[in-house]
Amino acid sequence: MSNLFDLLVAGLATGAIYALVAVGFTLLWQTSQTINFAQGEFVMLPAFLMLAAMHAGAPFWLAIILGILLSMILLGLGFKLLLVDPMMRHGVLPLAIATMALAIGLKEAVKQFFSAEASPFPSIVPTGDISILGHAVSLQSIGVLVVAIVAVFGLTALLNRTSLGHQMQAAAQNPTVARIIGVPVERMILLTFLINAFLVALASLLITPIYLAKFSSGEVLGQAAFIAAIVGGFNQVRGAIAGGLLIGVLDNLAAAYISTQYRAAVPMIFLIAVILFRPQGLLGRAEERTV
């Protein structure tokens, strides 16, 4: 059974990263009906921004700060002003297609301006193992899990405990009413874009030391985050967190107990089952049908 314990820890660690990415995804959907097909590439890019800063001679901690700031400017502010705002009135589908084009653009830009090869990336957590209940668990897994949990708890505390968070939720649930009672809806939407950019930069920082920095690494991650968001509930932050952890664990268990070749199929089949039998997601609330 020691194997199962290790698998669970590793699964929770990757799941926590999926959750970070999925949470941003659901935030964008709630506030601005944006389905961001470039979300995976959004995770890939900050690592390269940080690497570029380090190549320019910045120490690691400064590169992290620069990377997060640049990511918030480019992937938060820039993404909203240049792509989402002009396309918002066109409806969900054209914007979704535009984000697909953005994904291609980001991938190609990194390949062209940085490198087509995978680059190593320093870890913020020291490597090595510690012993928990007689099991050797890698510090990296623990570190990833802890940082992701802190970030997610911070975010839920912001959303549920502070007045700013209440305003954000009001803006997401009913923009018209929120506007009437004096919530600066536009500023709240911008804030969710900035939070999404921060979360993807954090996910990038956590996951890149494990999987290396590669221009194409966003594809798998983006898909996993979509699945997590839908499985958990497209319109619920806590759903996205649960979905992320669930998919992470399921993925690891499937690889070990079912088949490595079809490991990617297990979350997909799970996704199809959830959509067919509980379209709003495991923790989501049903969206009313528009006629």
Next chain:
Amino acid sequence: MISFGKPLKIALGLIVIAGLIIVPMNFNRYGLFILSQWAVMTIAAMGLNLTLGYAGQVSLAQGAFVGIGAYAAAIMTTHGWPLPAAIVVAIVLSFAVGWVLGYPALRVQHHYLAFVTLAFSTLAFLVFRNESWLTGGIYGISNIPRPHIFGFATNKPLPFYYVCLGSLAIVSLAVWWLIRSPWGRAFMALRENPLRAQSLGIDTRRYTLMAFAIGSALGGIAGALYAPLTQYIDPVPFNLSLSLDLLMMVIVGGAGFYFGPFLGAMIAVLLPEWLRFTEGYYLMLYAVAVMLLLIWSPTGILGILDRYLAERRTKAASALRAVAKSRLETVQ
């Protein structure tokens, strides 16, 4: 204007068709390959345009159907079957799978449907890659023969280009007929307002499934041509990105416009070639071009044209009204 509009359109169509037949005669091997690819991708995009543009069902699985058609053709023709038989099997197979994939569309819509079909795409890719007893796995299937049509060998690029072009012509006519038939009207009713369509007595279940099945079957035909075109297939070309590319083709060309897929496929297949002089930057420029186009016109290129024509028509109509009004006033 309207009186000579139709002959003008027919003349323009004939010129384009003659151009597609004559001009490539002195193209090199690569040019012919690209043009053949355009014809094949147009067929696949036309299928998706039926499902998405006319029936309003978002599908991210069209690439998987191209894959199903391609594997059916590759497996059968390398075992000595003629290509037409393989095309029939590709159609039947992708029609049946498309029909089954339509069932989720009866339950969920929009982005949920997009994600179900996205999952299906990934599952199909995994089957292509892992069932190596059938598909050759990551090594794929090579030496896919090109067919003999009426005794003519089409091994050379030019004859096979005509096979692709001819298939495109047949499919175009079939789709032209389909969207003008009651079926096509039912599809459009489904897109505009499913509830109202149902209240008008349209069997929405059946037409939703049909929209998926017919669209998928066209993807299968495209795949069955793609296999002999490249003469080698492996799972990579049929991954999710092909489905996304096809979706982009349909939207960029103009979803719900008959000629949308032709234009969309032209941009997706030819534009990167024209931008090749920019070397590594071409996909980047392509991505930027798609984003700018969609910001400007979310209904694609033909959407711009459509808006322009509609504007002219309203202007002409109001001019006529003004004339009629002034006449009425002089009479009084």
